Amino acid sequence: MRNHFLLLPALLAFAACSSDAPPPAAGAADEATPPEDVVVASDTHFVADLPTYPSVPLPDGLQWITNEDDPVFAAPDAKPGGTYRTYITGFPLTLRLHGPDAASGSYVAPKRSMYMSLVDIHPNTLKFIPALATHWAFGADGKTVYYKLDPRARWSDGEPVTADDYVFSREMRLSDFIVDPFGKNYFTDQIVGVVKHDDHTISVVGSSPKPPDEMLYEYGLSPEPRHFHKLDGDWVKNYDWRLEPTTGAYHTARVEKGRFIELERTANWWAKDLKYYQHRFNVDKIRVEVIRDDDVALQYFLRGELDAYSLATPARWYEKAVGEPFDKGYIHKIQFYNDVPREARGMWLNMDVPLLNDKNIRLGIAYAMNWDAVLRTVMRGDYPRLRMHFEGYYWGYSNPTIQPRGFDLAKADQYFTTAGFTQRGPDGIRTKGGQRLAVNVSYASPDLSSQLVLLREEAKKAGLELNLNLLDPSTWGTQVGEKKHEIVMLTFGTGLTPTFWQHYHSVNAHKPQTNNITNMDDKDLDKLIDEFESGTNLETRLRLSHQIQQIIHDAADYIPSYKIPYVREAYWRWVKLPEGYGTRTSTEMTDPFSLGLLWIDPDTAKETLEARDAGRAFDPVTIVDEKWRVN
Amino acid sequence: MRFRLDPQTKKQWRRFRSIRRGYWSLLIILALLLASVFAELLVNNRALVVHYQGDYYFPTYGAYLPGTTFGLDYQYETNYRELASVLAEKRASSSASAADRGNWVVLPLVPYSAYETDFKPEAFPPYPPNFSAKHYLGTDVTGRDILARLVYGFRLAMAFAVILLFCNYVIGIALGCTMGFWGGAFDLLFQRLIEIWSNVPFLYVIMIIASVIVPNFWTLVIAMVIFGWMNMTWYMRTSTYKEKAREYVSAARALGATNTRIVFVHILPNTISIIVTFIPFSIASGVTALTALDYLGFGLPPPTPSWGELLSQGTANLRAPWIVSSVVAAMSLVLLMVAYIGEAIREAFDPKQFTFYE
Numbered sequence: 001m002r003n004h005f006l007l008l009p010a011l012l013a014f015a016a017c018s019s020d021a022p023p024p025a026a027g028a029a030d031e032a033t034p035p036e037d038v039v040v041a042s043d044t045h046f047v048a049d050l051p052t053y054p055s056v057p058l059p060d061g062l063q064w065i066t067n068e069d070d071p072v073f074a075a076p077d078a079k080p081g082g083t084y085r086t087y088i089t090g091f092p093l094t095l096r097l098h099g100p101d102a103a104s105g106s107y108v109a110p111k112r113s114m115y116m117s118l119v120d121i122h123p124n125t126l127k128f129i130p131a132l133a134t135h136w137a138f139g140a141d142g143k144t145v146y147y148k149l150d151p152r153a154r155w156s157d158g159e160p161v162t163a164d165d166y167v168f169s170r171e172m173r174l175s176d177f178i179v180d181p182f183g184k185n186y187f188t189d190q191i192v193g194v195v196k197h198d199d200h201t202i203s204v205v206g207s208s209p210k211p212p213d214e215m216l217y218e219y220g221l222s223p224e225p226r227h228f229h230k231l232d233g234d235w236v237k238n239y240d241w242r243l244e245p246t247t248g249a250y251h252t253a254r255v256e257k258g259r260f261i262e263l264e265r266t267a268n269w270w271a272k273d274l275k276y277y278q279h280r281f282n283v284d285k286i287r288v289e290v291i292r293d294d295d296v297a298l299q300y301f302l303r304g305e306l307d308a309y310s311l312a313t314p315a316r317w318y319e320k321a322v323g324e325p326f327d328k329g330y331i332h333k334i335q336f337y338n339d340v341p342r343e344a345r346g347m348w349l350n351m352d353v354p355l356l357n358d359k360n361i362r363l364g365i366a367y368a369m370n371w372d373a374v375l376r377t378v379m380r381g382d383y384p385r386l387r388m389h390f391e392g393y394y395w396g397y398s399n400p401t402i403q404p405r406g407f408d409l410a411k412a413d414q415y416f417t418t419a420g421f422t423q424r425g426p427d428g429i430r431t432k433g434g435q436r437l438a439v440n441v442s443y444a445s446p447d448l449s450s451q452l453v454l455l456r457e458e459a460k461k462a463g464l465e466l467n468l469n470l471l472d473p474s475t476w477g478t479q480v481g482e483k484k485h486e487i488v489m490l491t492f493g494t495g496l497t498p499t500f501w502q503h504y505h506s507v508n509a510h511k512p513q514t515n516n517i518t519n520m521d522d523k524d525l526d527k528l529i530d531e532f533e534s535g536t537n538l539e540t541r542l543r544l545s546h547q548i549q550q551i552i553h554d555a556a557d558y559i560p561s562y563k564i565p566y567v568r569e570a571y572w573r574w575v576k577l578p579e580g581y582g583t584r585t586s587t588e589m590t591d592p593f594s595l596g597l598l599w600i601d602p603d604t605a606k607e608t609l610e611a612r613d614a615g616r617a618f619d620p621v622t623i624v625d626e627k628w629r630v631n
Numbered sequence: 632m633r634f635r636l637d638p639q640t641k642k643q644w645r646r647f648r649s650i651r652r653g654y655w656s657l658l659i660i661l662a663l664l665l666a667s668v669f670a671e672l673l674v675n676n677r678a679l680v681v682h683y684q685g686d687y688y689f690p691t692y693g694a695y696l697p698g699t700t701f702g703l704d705y706q707y708e709t710n711y712r713e714l715a716s717v718l719a720e721k722r723a724s725s726s727a728s729a730a731d732r733g734n735w736v737v738l739p740l741v742p743y744s745a746y747e748t749d750f751k752p753e754a755f756p757p758y759p760p761n762f763s764a765k766h767y768l769g770t771d772v773t774g775r776d777i778l779a780r781l782v783y784g785f786r787l788a789m790a791f792a793v794i795l796l797f798c799n800y801v802i803g804i805a806l807g808c809t810m811g812f813w814g815g816a817f818d819l820l821f822q823r824l825i826e827i828w829s830n831v832p833f834l835y836v837i838m839i840i841a842s843v844i845v846p847n848f849w850t851l852v853i854a855m856v857i858f859g860w861m862n863m864t865w866y867m868r869t870s871t872y873k874e875k876a877r878e879y880v881s882a883a884r885a886l887g888a889t890n891t892r893i894v895f896v897h898i899l900p901n902t903i904s905i906i907v908t909f910i911p912f913s914i915a916s917g918v919t920a921l922t923a924l925d926y927l928g929f930g931l932p933p934p935t936p937s938w939g940e941l942l943s944q945g946t947a948n949l950r951a952p953w954i955v956s957s958v959v960a961a962m963s964l965v966l967l968m969v970a971y972i973g974e975a976i977r978e979a980f981d982p983k984q985f986t987f988y989e
Contacts (some may be wrong), residue, residue, distance in 0.1 A: 318755075319950060377750040378773060413706065426694035428708050446928060450773040453934040454748045461707035468933050472842035 039241045039255040044157045046230045046242075053167040058197045062137040062146055070125045074279040074597055075578030082600035084283040084575075084592045085306050087291040091258045094240045099178045107261070110288060113593035114246040114263070117220040118147050120276065121496075123583035123595060126394055128216050129276050132161060132223070132247060136216065142209030142536055145219050149200040155225050155245035156266040163196040165223035166204075170194040172224050177235045191219060209536050213395075217496045223247065249281030249596065261288045281596035295320075301570070302331075304609070307600070308571035308590035312564070313447075314380040321570050329618030330608055332573055337566040337629035339584045341494035342392040346561040347441065352510060352519040353486050355439065362556040363405070364415035365439070365487075368462035369559050370407035374451045379562065386560035388553055390498040392630065396542050397498050399549040404560050412462040421463065430463035438465035443489035444476035451561075452489070482512045483519060490517070497541075500529045500548050518557035525551050565629065573618070574605035584628045643904075646979040653975020656968035663965075667786035674741040674779045678711035681736050683718075712742050741765060743776035745783040745936035750774050757951040769953040771944050775934075777957050783936040785961070791852065792917025796910065798856040803863025804906065808894055810864065811871025818868070825861045833858035841929035848931065855920060863909070870902045904980040911973030915966050922962065938962055 088110075093101035097111065118133040128136070133147035153161035172178060173187040193205035204219040225245050229235070243252045246266070253264035263286040271277040289306070291297040298316075301309040302325055311317040311333065325331045349356045349365065356362055375383055388402045405411075421430035421437045430437040441452060449470060456466040466487075471479065479485050492503070492515070499515075502508060506526050508516035525548065532544040552558070567582070569589045578597050582589050590598055611618065648654050666673060671691050681688040683701050690696050690711070698705040701714055715736040722732050742765055743749065749770060751758065756774035760767060768777040810818040837854055840846065846854070874880060875898065883893050918938075924930035925939025933940070938958050945955025 373750075377748070377755065380755050409705070409707070424695070424697075428695040428697075449933045453746070453773050453775075456934065457747055461705070463707070469845045470928075470932055471845065475842050 037257045039243060039257070041243050041251070041253050044155075044225070044243070044245045045227050047227050050164070050226050051168055051171075052164050053196045055163075055196050055198050058146070058201060059139065062139075064135040064137050064146075064148065066135045067122075067127055067129050068275055070122045070127055070129060070276075072275060072278065073122070073124055073578070073583050073595075074276075075576075075599070076279055078279040078282045078576070078578070078597075078599040079601060080282045080284070080599070082283050082602060082605075083285040083287055084598075084600060085287050085289065086308065086592070087289045087297050087300070087306055089290075089292055089294065089297075091290045092261075095243065095252065095255070096236070096239050097244070098173065098180045098183055099236045099239075100180075102180075107288070110261075110263075110286075110593050114248045114250050114252070115222045116247045116271070117222055119216055119220055121217070121585075122276070123585045126584070128213070130274070131271075138212050138215070139203065139205075143206040143215070144203050145212075145215050146197070146201065146203045149202065150270075151200050152270050153247065154270040155247060156251040156269075157225075157245040159225065159227055159245065161223055161247060162199050163202045164199075165226050166202045166221065167194050167196050168226045168229075169221055169224040172229060172231060175231050175235075177231045177233060179236055191221065194221070208534055211536050211538055211541065214497055249277075250286060250593070253285075259290055262286070263288070281592070282599035283592055286592050304330075304572060304612075307575050308569055310588075311568040311570050314382045317382075317568050318380065325612075326570070327617070327620055328612075329620045330573060330612055331570050332621040332623065333568070333570050334577075334581060334589055334623040334625070335566050335568050336582050336586060336589055336623070336625045337627070338582070338586050339628045339630045340392065340587060341390070341394070341496075342386060342563040342565075343494055344389045344391075344492040344558070344560065345386060345563070346489070346491075347487050347559040348485075348490055348517050349487050349557045349559070350483060350485050350517065350519060351521075351555075351557055352483065353439075355435075355437075356486060358419050359556065360415040360419035361421075361437075364412045364419065364421075364462070365459075365464060366405040366556050366559050367408045367412035367415065368459045368464045369405075369455055370458035371404075371455070371559075371561055372407055373458060374454050375562055378450050378454055383562040383564055386563040388549060388560055389492070389503070389558055390494075390545075390549060391560075391563065393494075393498060394496070395538065397545045399546040399553075402549060402553045405556070407458065409462055412464070416463060424463050428460060428463060429465045436465060437463060438467055440467045440469050440486040441489060442469045442471055442476055442479055442485045442487070444471055444473040445489075446470060448489055480517055483510075483517060485517070488517065498545055498549075500545075501533055504548070504552060505529050520552070520555065520557060522551070522555070572605075573608050573621070574601050575599075576601050576604070580627060581623065581625050643979045647975050650975040650978055653971045653973075653978070656971040657975070660965070660968050660972065663785070664789060667782060667789065670782050670786055671739075673739050674743070674745075674776075674782045675739045676711060676742060676744040676747055677739075678714070679737045679739055681711070681714070681734075683734050684730050685733065711736055711738060741767065741776060741778050741782075743779045745775065745779045746934055748774040749776065757948060757954060759951070760953055768957045769951070771941065771954055772948055772951070777941065777954060780936040780941060781938070781957060781961050784938045784941065785965070787848075787931075787936065788918045788921050788938060789914075791848065791921050792914045794852055795855050795859065795917045795920075796913045798852065799860045799913065800863055800906065802856070802860040804867050804899075806860075807864035807867025808871045808898065808902075811868040812875055812890070812894055812898070814872070821864075822868075825864060828858075829861050831858060837924060838927075838929050841924075845932050846930065851921070851924070851930065855917075863906075866905050866909070867902065870905055871898055874898045874901050908973070908977050908980055911969045911976060915969045915973075918962075918965065918969075 088106040090105055092105045092107035092111070095111065096102045097115075116131045118131060119128045119136060120131040121127070122129045130150070132150055132153050134150045135148040137146040138144070139146065149161065149163060155161060170187050170191065170193070173180065173183045190207055191204060192207050195203045195205065197203065204221060206215060206219060210218070228242075228244055229239070241255065241257075243255070245251065249265055249269050249271070250263040251266050252261060254262040265281060265284050291300060297306060298309060298320060300306045302323070311321050317333075321333060326333065347369070349362055351357050351362075371385055375381065375385060385404050387404050388399070391398050416430055416437065420432045423431045425431050425436065443452065449468065452466065452468050456468060459466050476488075480488050480490065502515040504516060504520045504525060506521040506523065508514035509519040509521040528544055528548050528551070532541055532548060535541045535544060567587060567589050571590045575590055576599050577589060582597070583595065586595065588594070592598060671677070672679060675691060677690040679689070679691060681690065681701065688696065688700070690709070695708040697707060698709045701709055703709060703714065703717070715738060718734045718736060721727055722734065749766070750756065756770050757772050758764075758766060758770045758774065760769040766776050766778075768781065770776055771780065806821065810821050836858065840850070840854055844850065880893060880897055883897050888897075921930060921937070922939040922942065925937040926943045927939075928943070930939055931937055938961070941954060941958040945951075945958055948954060
């Protein structure tokens with residue numbers, strides 16, 4: 001089967017050459033026209049001769065799987081219509097999904113949520129549910145997933161979504177024209193092939209066998225509209241502001257650069273009647289305003305010009321979300337506990353730094369960090385301590401027994417003494433032959449200062465000095481990228497399963513631009529990680545996962561800080577949420593994009609605004625929902 | 632001393648003293664400076680004196696004393712506020728021994744350092760001013776005493792301004808004098824160089840530097856000196872030019888005085904009024920520059936006590952008005968006093984009072 005893939009690049013090259021003649025539709029947004037500040041939806045056909053790919057017959061004996069039996073999670077009584085108003089703090093540098101600047105900024109999540117994947121994960125049961133694919137099946141080789149595409153699927157411009165769009169998708173990601181080396185790597189090393197079997201059947205081939213669930217999650221690639229992307233040397237420039245057709249409920253309708261982006265619900269969106277997509281994405285229009293300062297945005301919100309506002313920090317929840325609109329019940333507050341893998345927030349120790357190469361020092365530092373005091377005081381007791389890296393992963397991947405190291409001066413003393421730091425200088429900081437026990441802590445967000453100053457004062461008690469280096473974000477990024485940090489404050493995001501290889505495998509140690517920022521280099525651990533990566537049996541993988549986590553914990557190269565076990569938001573009372581407010585995996589309550597469960601009730605809106613003008617009050621509402629609380 | 636004996640200087644001093652608000656401002660500022668030099672004795676979490684088991688301890692300036700020194704159960708630095716209450720309790724208890732009864736602690740006026748965070752179990756900072764807890768101006772958002780941070784911030788800002796002034800003046804005076812004295816091509820060349828150098832947007836350069844390295848006190852001083860020495864050269868150049876043309880310089884030259892002697896003994900003392908007049912304003916600009924940089928986040932790294940950092944905390948937390956009002960009041964007062972001093976000096980050195988119009 002592999003031989004076929006070798007043919008594909010050649011075919012694509014041919015296809016690309018044959019489309020050199022300017023397609024008739026391209027005139028509307030010709031490269032020569034200067035970019036304007038206003039972009040509106042227009043013709044999206046830029047390619048005349050669409051690349052098509054050869055079909056390969058399907059193997060026999062595939063067991064097609066689907067899932068139409070899980071409960072729906074959207075509210076059947078949701079009212080469609082209305083405009084939802086939200087904000088971003090910076091205007092995106094491009095609307096492209098790939099290539100330079102496409103993955104940074106606060107607009108990335110909304111941008112990506114306009115596209116559906118092959119399959120989705122049910123937000124409550126965590127089982128896979130159909131999306132662009134109606135059925136899926138696993139190949140005998142353990143590394144291939146077959147998908148039956150929904151023949152009803154359409155791009156927002158009405159073109160059908162076909163198998164060719166998927167094959168093209170990988171070709172596009174491999175193309176040098178889109179200048180996306182990271183994506184290119186992924187589609188070279190991880191996804192080694194996308195094969196068309198007929199117009200509505202494809203398969204995705206990974207590089208090595210994996211458990212089925214993981215393949216479904218990781219190989220859920222998005223199609224690319226073939227008719228829209230003309231891949232050539234000017235692609236990056238030409239596609240900065242072209243409005244790409246989408247497969248999801250919304251498409252970009254109007255952009256005023258630097259000011260706002262407006263999304264519109266696609267008329268007759270193809271998935272609107274599917275079981276798991278009914279009654280979702282209810283608002284007709286989403287206006288994403290650029291407001292460069294969160295405090296300014298708060299003022300807009302309090303005036304009713306934005307529909308919701310995140311109250312993520314304790315300061316916002318307790319101090320900023322107070323006053324008349326809250327007391328009079330115009331704005332509701334919600335604290336919703338979710339059950340999601342927890343981000344790895346905390347301090348990462350670079351073991352290539354001579355001082356931190358000593359495990360005793362690392363352990364001493366871990367015991368000298370009084371995170372409990374920080375959480376109790378600075379964080380107002382709102383957040384529990386994070387146990388470890390990869391906490392809260394589904395299906396039992398997280399080692400249940402690991403506990404974080406608490407503030408313990410006796411243990412810190414014991415480890416620092418073992419490391420030879422027995423003397424204390426006149427300021428109480430330990431020394432060893434003239435060397436002070438001092439480490440630099442690099443961080444980029446000024447908000448962390450309040451946590452770090454307390455840690456610093458407490459660490460002095462153990463004879464450890466923390467030098468706080470508040471850096472400019474780009475300098476900080478460069479420092480971590482080049483692994484020139486000593487201790488860095490940083491938060492790693494999560495995935496469906498633990499990503500040990502990128503964080504802890506020695507292939508990624510001692511070299512720049514990898515996620516092994518602690519330079520973990522342990523040959524025994526490597527073996528376990530390799531075994532974990534290639535394992536397909538869930539039980540084995542769970543055992544390995546626990547074992548690996550224990551080794552990582554014992555190495556003490558990471559000091560976890562805290563987790564945020566809930567979502568906190570404020571929203572005007574006309575924003576309606578389904579019964580139960582959200583789902584197990586909700587990370588945002590008032591999110592019109594990714595789950596799109598909310599709707600806007602025009603009657604309540606009218607009532608609220610009239611009441612506000614008349615000074616009438618409703619009951620104040622603060623919801624605390626603990627249905628999905630895990631700890 | 633030459634200057635003190637000079638009748639001209641005496642006259643100027645008398646004139647300065649007669650301008651009351653400038654004179655008083657000078658006294659107050661000097662007192663504040665003196666006090667801030669010994670701030671550890673006034674605002675500190677280390678006790679002034681501890682009398683324990685018959686021994687006297689003076690922890691302020693020495694090495695740290697672990698809690699075990701005073702019978703407490705920890706190895707790290709003694710918490711003297713806690714110690715004071717522990718000892719007081721023991722004194723009061725009926726079973727106290729004679730040695731226990733003789734133990735006492737004298738704490739400074741403000742028993743907090745600029746760095747330590749003080750949390751109360753029942754509430755979250757910032758805490759409003761509270762005299763019984765001796766947080767006379769309240770605390771900032773991490774529970775650090777504002778008065779302590781103001782005092783140490785003042786000391787740092789003043790030290791910064793004085794060092795900056797010294798460096799700027801040494802370079803400015805030396806170069807300005809040379810330009811004025813030699814004149815010609817040298818003068819022309821440096822005038823152009825200074826004009827070009829003056830056009831470098833200094834604040835941006837500092838921001839760029841701060842984004843690449845973590846600035847500390849000395850890197851900030853150096854950066855500010857590199858872009859701040861030019862001003863003085865113009866004034867010194869002009870006045871040297873003027874003085875050089877005077878008869879007494881020609882006379883000195885005729886008597887065979889060397890260039891060095893002419894510059895240092897004859898010209899410089901006669902330009903002193905210009906230098907002295909500028910000093911207060913340079914101090915003020917040094918303080919404001921550091922505060923502005925700290926406010927913008929390009930100044931000294933946390934947790935250094937600084938007025939700019941307090942100011943930015945205050946503006947971000949207007950619900951805790953004691954933060955912003957403390958620092959704004961302190962800043963206004965200091966700058967006002969410096970301005971009064973400057974005004975009085977200018978007045979005292981003004982030659983007009985000796986001019987008689989016919």
